[in-house]
Amino acid sequence: MKTVYPHEIRPLLVDIFQAAGTPSDIAQCVADSLVDASLKGVDSHGIMRVTKYVNEILSGYMKPAARPVIVKETPSIAILQGGAGFGIYALGQAMQIAIRKAKANGTAAVGVTEVTHTGRLGQFVEKAVEDNVIAFVMGGGAYRIPGWVTPYGGAKRLMAPNPWAIGLPGGSFGPVVVDISTSATAEGKLQVYRAKHEQLPPGWILDKNGKPSTNVEDFYNGGFILPFGGHKGYGLSVVAEMLCDALLGMPLPKDMNWFIFAIDIAVFRAVQEFQQAAEAFLSEVKASPPAEGFQEVMIPGEVERHSAQNREITGIPIPDETLQKIQETARQVGIDVKL
């Protein structure tokens, strides 16, 4: 395990993306997103992703210079076609449009199609919150791949972990950012349990016969990841799937589409009044005595903010294997670097 600092790794990522054919502004946008995710502790969506992204460029799947094009637009809605470009860049552009339309119109909805991986979802609603806009983002539409998640009550690999992110301002508590998948676990977490030969918590997977299991091998032998929270998480997953596929059309073969809706706070209430009311409620939340096994109650998004504050100082810990892969990725695009 090594430690890297944002000022060391960010320029390298920009160089790698540019060397792979990415225009400077998009390379910087994507590098910022990956470093920010790593700072926030969401390592799975952080700097390790450079390897996947460059592989997708080199294989021809991702078009690094593609910029999203608006294919449908009214004062309150837009559909952006990403042209197989960076999802992080395209969803960021879509959120800017959603914010602008919400500010002008009160409410807005924007769809994004034909994009690759979009990174940490919370980053997009954080942008909206900076402008005092409440935003929802959902991803879905990958059922044709299919994904590892079974419908509730079933035993079928069908849906992806269709994520939701929602952001609202929280006054002096900072942005409230809900950033969740609708599956009980990520496949990446199953890999961690597998490597450690540990039992899974109950409620994460079914075996190939549709029987609940805590043996991670049962998943890899044809089993299924469950939706989180039974029929409830399943319902939210179905909603994301239908908004992103039935409403927006088919995504890229290995990815999802995205649906944003945005609400301008000021059209309902003076922003300062909202902030004060939010603080009053969040103060009550923070004043909760902790439950057994907890130090304190966290407001959604607070864990990530704490991580970023720490990692700005201590640096981002990165496993040696990940660093090696980043070096290899750099070499693939002609950059020789020692990390």
Next chain:
Amino acid sequence: MKTVYPHEIRPLLVDIFQAAGTPSDIAQCVADSLVDASLKGVDSHGIMRVTKYVNEILSGYMKPAARPVIVKETPSIAILQGGAGFGIYALGQAMQIAIRKAKANGTAAVGVTEVTHTGRLGQFVEKAVEDNVIAFVMGGGAYRIPGWVTPYGGAKRLMAPNPWAIGLPGGSFGPVVVDISTSATAEGKLQVYRAKHEQLPPGWILDKNGKPSTNVEDFYNGGFILPFGGHKGYGLSVVAEMLCDALLGMPLPKDMNWFIFAIDIAVFRAVQEFQQAAEAFLSEVKASPPAEGFQEVMIPGEVERHSAQNREITGIPIPDETLQKIQETARQVGIDVKL
């Protein structure tokens, strides 16, 4: 246990509400809603509620003749003040406005304040789906009461089960209706376990010290209901709370406010294309082999629709005690009836 049919019970409910001072159209709207909820198997939000509603009228808490007033309006948003009237009527009116605005504008958001209980939430998004509008409804803002639900990681009675409902058309499969609370269980369900002296499933409650428990008495001795799905359900509850309180202002002292978001399908895609794409996905869902303990995979909302189909024929089963209470309620407003 007796059985009643809609054509028997609906006119009685209308008579009771009218005798308690409710205008005919509102009485019919509320009676229809309660009978529909009972038909759909959601007995807790069905005809048994007549007793609570009439008590609230007789105590002066509910104003049965109040009609919601629009206190803020733009082409895409509205805020309705309910004047302490029937929540079922007010939220129904609000949804009509949201549908109309979404049809005109593409997207819309409508808030509802100062209303009493709103019945089964799914009924409102079903109305939107009839008009090919996708709708979200969330309830919250009751943290000052406070509710029984603790924030995740905490041990504090704070939030109500802040519900969410979302509806989308499902082509030949009928409306897809997600109608969920953000708590792991309803307090009413705990009463059922208590009466039967049964152990609770894990993950529903904490005892008064914030320790997980499956003993229902631990809840009644100062314990807490958990959010569903850990930090994920907690996040969704916080979102509903902030949309309905920080954005809309304080609710009535014993109730919640409501927030609707609506999207016109046709502004994104031809409705027929949406329906076909929805069917293609839902066919894959329905084709899932059942998991252990299940007969078949259900599309969200399907269980309720099946219940209604059955109960239209077999009638609505009602416990004797509930029937007696309805008779007493009728008598309180001067109606003598034998059920």
